Amino acid sequence: MGVHGLTRFVEGNNQYFTNIRLRDCRLIIDGCSLYFQLYFSSGLDQARGGDYDTFAVLLRQFFAALKECAVHPFVVVDGGMDQTDKKFSTLLERTKNKIKEAHGLSRGARGYVLPLLTSQVFKQVLLELGIPLVQCFFEADYEIASLAKHWCCPVLTNDSDFYIFDLKGGYLPFSSFQWNGVSGKATERFIPARLYAVNSFCSHFNHMxxxxxxxFAVVTGNDYTPSKITEIFFSRVELERVPCSRRSGKSGNPQIQGFLLWLSQFTSPEDALEEVLDILGGNKGNFHKQLSAGIKDYQLPHHSSLAQYFSSPQPALPDVQGLPVTLVSQPGWFxxxxxxxxxxxxxxxxxxHQKVLLVTQVENSQLPSSNATSLSIRKTIYRILLENAANDREMAVQIGGRGDTKRQSQGKRGPYGSMVVDEFDRHELCLKKTSVEAHRPSSVPPLNLSSIEKASVPTRLQVLLGTLGVMEHVLLSLPPHLCLVVCATYFWMNNGKPKPTQPLLQGILMGFVYGELSWRKTQPNDPLNCSSSSSSVCQRLYQLRVSPGQRRGLDLGVSHSLSQWQSCMLMTMFLNQLLCCPLLEPQCAWLFSGTLLHGLEAAIRSGQSCASLLAGEPVAWQLFCTLSxxxxxPVRPETSRGRGAGQRPPQQRGRAHRKRGRSNRNSGGTSTDHALDNRFALLNFED
Incomplete structure (x- = not known):
């Protein structure tokens, strides 16, 4: 939720904290806060699409530091938007701000825009390390605080609401959690940190x-409090004027400090609430309802359902009490x-909600959003999710589901009766709502949530490949863990506008090869683990990286195309997950490095050949050829050189090859080498 201005007020004063040596304990971690803070505090690339390989290394180092100090992490992440929709206006404003920040980054300014696949990398690394993990159905703050209270252990996050929750184990702000400064003897290693406790904080305000x-939090203003309440109250209340010498912290916020001192005169919350309502005046009944609802969000239960979830040897069915009917009616596996x-x-x-907020990336804001490229994938996802939505709602209502029965049982429908989802996405520098029909291609067999788990793998694979427009025989020669990424890349090649250039496609494939070599070098029993030729190729490619801190000279065309690729990759992964993974999920950290791809594209466009960049390691060249x-x-070494920026394939020859390529793809045959001398003309590439 976040209390406005409270983090700066509290963290500016050391007297509100206790220095501790964290070791040998449980630690509840706000997962979303962790990956935001780790990414932004480490100077990793944002403008060129993100460096996921470097981020994955950082994550492993973080959890290795916890393990060294016998700290046992339990990670909780946010789910969907609040079911009451009371925070939606706040989310809209944040999305609008991110559009502006992304635009600023595209022009060399500073900003904070999290690369699109960051959360997927985070999840994959945690699963690899065996870190206990749970995703809440809605916002995680309340669940995190409830679990921390149940276990009497500290919370690591960067959310000002945790200055309000009464937690015996205390709150560790990420800003003062020195995980990379592990100290102490070998048997007593610890992480220096600062611990906040509510009792200590209140003691500084007349032991309130x-x-x-x-x-205090609700009136001061959080994501759920109507701004009108805050404005009216502080325009009317008479607070003690706090001299500069008595102001707490670097911010010295006199309003927050004055309000805390004002509250300290009351012995009970009921008396204070009554006084606040008198000051607000007007419709006291409505204000009372709004303030009471906000206060309730900070009142924690004695037990946490997550404690049982984490203690189960097998993933338990989460507590569905209080969930909306659209979730209660869903199958257990889902x-x-x-x-x-x-x-x-x-x-x-x-x-x-039948609505989604799409994430804005760093791209050319004069072109349509990169999310437009993956629209048809999302339509299939919507159709699978909403196929039986109306029937599920009716059934849930009959068995006692809660919520707005009329609204939820009918759902949102388009002009012809089809289910629709409202998408909020960038249009130039504004946020625009578009109603999208839930639709699947005619070649895709019908499938919904009630039938997915029982459907055969070939059927689920047919839905995936049919949506992406990929023939199954294309996958036969590929390593299983790269099949999904090739499918997503094929879809991007055919749907990206402007069409991806030859140097960029080759650069992306080279990035896959680099990731594969890098991953295999981490495997102790792999032949490439100690291969000097493999190391040489990796080093050669690594040296082409653009510096993450380089804000000038951004190739906006390359950034826009790579943003389209990431959007296609993310939605392909979502569809694959929804279909219970008919294809193996690729490791995102080994697939994409924005600074590397920008450097590779520039090198190939300037004339360096892929064969020369991969020279010396037959495995690397073979994989590149297989992917291409x-x-x-088929790839011929003499045709693997990138074109210059202004060069185009001969139009007459390109049309001939496109025609021949289409007939071969439809028949499942293979073109001759002569027919594919200019193989990129098959897909009508435009430089």
């Missing part, structure tokens, strides 16, 4: 009743996959 803090984060929060927003053939046809 800590039960007054929720009222709810388990959501809770274990094997399905994204995206599916929750579609089911519960799956996408565009």
């Amino acid at each position: 009743n800590k039960q007054l803090l929720p009222l 709810l388990r996959m959501v809770a274990s984060w094997k399905l994204p929060s995206f599916v929750l927003d579609v089911l519960v 053939q799956a996408l565009t046809g």
Whole structure:
């Protein structure tokens, strides 16, 4: 939720904290806060699409530091938008701000825009390390605080609401959590940190009743409080004027400090609330309802359902009490996959609200949003999720489901009766809502949530490949863990506008090869683990990286195309997950490095050949050829040189090859080498 201005006020004063040596304990981690803070505090690339390989290394180092100090992490991440929709206006404003920040980054300014696949990398690394993990159905703050209270252990996050929650184990702000400064003897290693406790904080304000803090948070203003309440109250209340010498912290916020001192005169929250309502005046009944609802969000239960979830040897069915009917009616396998984060929060927003906020990337804001490229994939996802939505809602209502029965049982429908989802996405520098029909291609067999788990792998694969327009025989020669990424790349090649250039496609394939070599070098029993030729190729490619801190000279055309690729990759992964993974999920950290791809594209466009960049390691060249053939046809070394920026394939020859390529793809045959001399003309590439 976040209390406005409270983080700066509290963290500016050391007296509100206790220095501790964290070791040998449980630690509840706000997962979303962790990956945001780690990424932005480490100077990793944002403008060129993100460096996921470097981020994955950082994550492993973080959890290695916890393990060294016998700290046992339990990670909780946010789910979908709040079912009451009371925070939606706040989310809209944040999305608008991110559009502006992304535009600024594209022009060399500073900003904070998280690269699109960051959360997927985070999840994959945690699963690899065996870190206990749960995804809430909605916002995680309340669940995190409830679990921390149940276990009496500290919380690591960067959310000002945790200055309000009364937690015996305390709150560790990420800003003062020195995980990379592990100290102490070998048997007593610890992480230096600062611990916040509510009792200590209240002692600095005339030992005020800590039960007054929720009222303080709601009136001061959080993501759920109507701004009108805050404005009216502070325009009318008479607060003690705090001299500069007595102001707490670097911010010295006199309004927050004055309000805390004002509250300290009350012995009970009820008396304070009554006084606040008198000051607000007007419709006291409505204000009372709004303030009471906000205060309730900070009142924690004695037990946490997550404690049972984490203690179960097998993923337990989450507690569905209080969930909207659209979730209660869903099959158990679906709810388990959501809770274990094997399905994204995206599916929750579609089911519960029939609306999604699409993430803006750093791209050319004069062109359509990069999310437009993956639209047809999302339509299939919507159709699968909403196929039986109306029937599910009616059934849930009959068995006692809660919520707005009339609205939820009918759902949103288009002019011809089809289910629709409202997408909020960038249009130039504004946020625009578009109603999208839930639709699947005619070649895709019907499938919905009630039938997915029982459907055969070939049927689920047919839905995936049919949506992406990929023939199954294309996958036969590929390593299983690269099949899905080739499918997503094929879809991007055919749907990206402007069409991807030859140097960029080759650069992306080279990036896959680099990732494969890098991964295999980490495997102790792999032949490439100690291969000097493999190391030489990796080093050669690594040296082409653009510096992450280089803000000038951004190739906006390359950035826009790579943003389209990431959008296609993400939605392909979501569809694959929804279909219970008929194809293996690729490791995103080994697939994409924005600074490397920008450097590779520039090198190939300037005339360096892929064969020369991969020279010396037959495995690297063979993999490049295999990937390229799956996408565009056989590779000949003499044709693997990138074109200059102004060069185009001869138009007459290109049309002939496009025609021949289409007939071969339809028949499942293979073109001759002569027919594919200019293989990129098959897909009508435009430089």
